[in-house]
Amino acid sequence: MRLVYNTELPLMLRIERIADEAEDIKTLVFMHRLNSRPGQFIMLWLPRIDEKPFAVSYQDTDKFAITVKSVGEFSEAVHRLKPGDRVGIRGPYGKGFEFELYQHVLIVAGGYGAAPLSFLANQAMLQGKRVTFILGAKKASHLPYLNRLSQAHVKLITVTEDGSTGIRGLATEVLARILHNHDRTGSLSVYACGPEAMLKAVVDICRNLHVAAQLSLERYIKCGFGICGQCCVDELGIRICKEGPVVDLETAASITELGVYKRTPSGRRIAMGDKK
Amino acid sequence: MKLRNPTVLASGILGVTGSSLVNVARHGAGAVTTKSIGLNERAGHKNPILLAFDAGLINAVGLPCPGIEESLYELRYAVENSEAPVIASLFASTASEFGVVAERVSRAKPAMIEVNISCPNVASEFGRPFALEATSAARAVEAVQANTRLPIVAKLSPNANNICDIARAVEEAGADAVSAVNTLGPGMIIDIHSAKPILCNKTGGISGPALRPIALRCVYDIYKAVDLPIIGIGGIDSGEAAIAMIMAGARAVGIGSGIYYRGIDVFSSVCKEIQEFMDHGGYSRIDEMIGIAHEKEARNQK
Structure with a gap:
């Protein structure tokens, strides 16, 4: 078991699904209740490679997704991942959008x-x-x-x-x-x-x-x-x-x-x- | 150097840009310290560079630096715009390089120079930190002293075998104050699912609550060893922690990880909590509390 303290350590999650979104753009789906607000981001960790921020691009009660465009070494490594591979997630972080007040x-x-x-x-x-x-x-x-x-x-x-x-x-x-x-x-x-x-x-x-x-x-x-x-x-x-x-x-x-x-x-x- | 209040932004936190230092001063810091300035541009380590575990923070940022010219731009901006005094922290790989950086940095007119001789995260490039040996610590401080008229504070390492020897050495070398301590360790955190260390540098310095009792003991010992004013750093996140540090012998406290636990308003919160304690305890000035955890005769035994 792991005791629950306030920490900022990556949670290791398996990639549930990968979708081609557009040219050089892929979406990675994870089964995890993230509880983020639209506009917040997570840190995506590939062990021994690097860790970078990505906006949450989809979320429902039991899953969330991030979308990654291939622009460099790290994102190319992300694009080579397959469903079932494990990556680290920290967050959600930052301030999201306020939209409740507007029609x-x-x-x-x-x-x-x-x-x-x-x-x-x-x-x-x-x-x-x-x-x-x-x-x-x-x-x-x-x-x-x-x-x-x-x-x-x-x-x-x-x-x-x-x-x-x-x-x-x-x-x-x-x-x-x-x-x-x-x-x-x-x-x-x-x-x-x-x-x-x-x-x-x-x-x-x-x-x-x-x-x-x-x-x-x-x-x-x-x-x-x-x-x-x-x-x-x-x-x-x-x-x-x-x-x-x-x-x-x-x-x-x-x-x-x-x-x-x-x-x-x-x-x-x-x-x-x-x-x- | 005169502080606005006893809380100082410690080096390495929110100190990359001049405007960030100004922002921290606006939030109540008594003085602010830049990220350590070096001669050449360095990207620092890859991510992750900083994590929070159950008892503190662990970091291996790796002394990123935009190079001396850009660093001076940020420093000048802070000096011109900050409502609190600005301490310029600097690092170098050799004693003579410390002198070169000190000379350049002094032209930007910070209130004080911090000689960072204790970063634990660049050993593979820089070798053993200066702060682990009295002679090399003294050489670095002497080189800075020969190249500036500004007051100098030497930042000491809790990893030294005898931190009092180092404190005495930097006092003799001309330091006007010491800040104690830099991060502890290095330590490591391993993710058991990938079976890999999480920090890109694998190891990193420990700060926050885990460091607090060690920092307190270091300051207590240094107070007995030297007459220099001490900035006590390590796990300061409350008035209570700050007062304990002052009672151990610190004249001011440095705050870094405390921003994680209490937010950027930690400086004003700590000041308010110190004031409340003083009001209840019958203290009218900070000076009355400095070093009072020591037995009365302790300071005579140097």
């Missing part, structure tokens, strides 16, 4: 950024909210969760930069159009996750139109529970793993580094978009 949940997702928002959409539908899901990507093959979102009866609007499916253009252009034509009946909040240039645009649009918004941000996370200081953002000095990853519109607007730079594992600032 209309208007989601803007950039590609793989749809992960926490697809969980949010499911939860909001369960609570009888009106959910609009703007799902954007470069091209059709980069759009995740198409089946799940169509089955969930959300109002799904797909947007691609190359026009290979849905509306041709940017998700934020569609957001701006919807908000301009919005009849202002019922309370509404925007929820966004995706590339930082997109998030910057969401901040500008929502501030101009005085619409509430919550954004899920990403920074290099090490400990995940607010101690090491790796993920702190300028100039507020707040921790993305603790006071985030979901922040409200005014907080996002006060994060001066948003869309400008981020820090590497060493702590060095690099321009947004640079690799090393």
